[in-house]
Amino acid sequence: MDFVNLPYELAVQNISGMRVARELGAARVELAQALALGGLTPSRGTLESVLAEAGDAGPEVHVLVRPRAGGFHYGPDALGVMVRDVRDAISAGAHGVVVGCQQADGTLDRDGLVRLVDAANGASVTLHRVIDTTPDPVASLRTARELGLRRVLTSGGASRAVDGIAVLRALVEEAAGGIEVMAGSGIDQHSVRAVAESGVDAVHFSAKRTVPANAAGGSVRMGSASDGVGGYEVTDRDTALAIIAALRGAVTAA
Template sequence: MPQNIALELAVQDQAGVRVAGAVGADRVELAQALALGGLTPSPATLELAIAEAASVGVEVHVLVRPRAGGFHYDADELAVCELDVRRAVAAGADGVVIGALDAAGALDLEAMARLRDAAGSASVTLHRAIDVTADPIATLRAARALGLRRVLTSGGASEAIDGIDTLRELVAAAEGAIEIMAGSGVTAASARLLADTGVDALHFSAKRTVTQTGGVRMGSASDGVGGYETTDLATAQELVGALARGVSRVCASTQVATAH
């Protein structure tokens, strides 16, 4: 495994935190609804995850995102985000993961400063809102000027492996002053290649889908009862093992795809 590269596991509950501890991850990004790109977790989920993290020795960084869809928020939504940031830090989170864009699709500097300030001394990460901006390098520089700790990015692609050239450019532009964490669709097959770009961290979800069927539709986005996603220990172990061995390609038939 490349020296000094951190591992962050995207999880939705305390069971996912236990998986992170089992595979030696440095931290978790705690969210709910990873199938939607992740939303702010519930207070109970946060409390139980923080307690579990203390016992397994990982940090908890809380995603603050009030809804699915884009990242341009109105005054009500920003008020929710600010309060969620404050409450996450007060509950014991090590950091928060945030992102807000203006009406033109650029980083909303005023909103980001407001949320950064709400986090106090906790670590602040800019999430993949950067990947839908017109100029990720300019967005990175804005995040650096705001004093953020790191940026989670796929290099502007749906999956990080397809944004690998931009990831290299972001690493160079960061100049060691802000961390670059590669994430989205990271698997055992791509982990080493992404690590070799020089990023500071890898973000992965190692999740599997549990499907359920039923004749009563439970929501506009569901087909019947629907299913849910859960953190899978074996998938996480496979990725960490491949990274440690320096394996850049493994048999595709053994992979469990991740979308976050």
């Protein structure tokens, strides 16, 4: 496999993350907020700013649409919000969206996914790691392919993609080129080569680090006004560079 040309997607939360992705040549970014919570739908202002920073030659911007933290079994109200957010992201200029929803039994919510794909109006739709929480990821991939989704983001059902390689290989075999398989979750410079060797179409990583609360200036005080106040996460250029170097260097080491 040609790891030199293997696309990668960087999960970012803001303009500075896009700058790193653009500088390093990412194929795409997944734009979200609150990655510490697993990622939530970013604001319209964040999306517009990141699109402007990307420009015409920058990475594609794919927007995570997730209305709350927690599981992916949504009622009518939450699903209605997601449909609106998909339409809004595409109308703002996003190249695609990243979505997922499931039934109470853990299987994919086909009807909900159909609504989300329809709302994207032909733009690229990625199924996020809800696939890793379904009873049968291979069957879920078949469903995603049947519904016309472009790709799935998966760790192979494990907490870290490097620990789900057997399932990743099974997903690649099942996909047979009819839907892209992108591996993500916990990918770092030490694991990216092994994950790439599973045959996936792309890799996804966040390369983030935490900025301590005192680095932002001021002090954190006790009391209700400061509940939840602490550090925040940013895309780390050096970490991303190390992962890319390990990925691109894999072809000469093979």
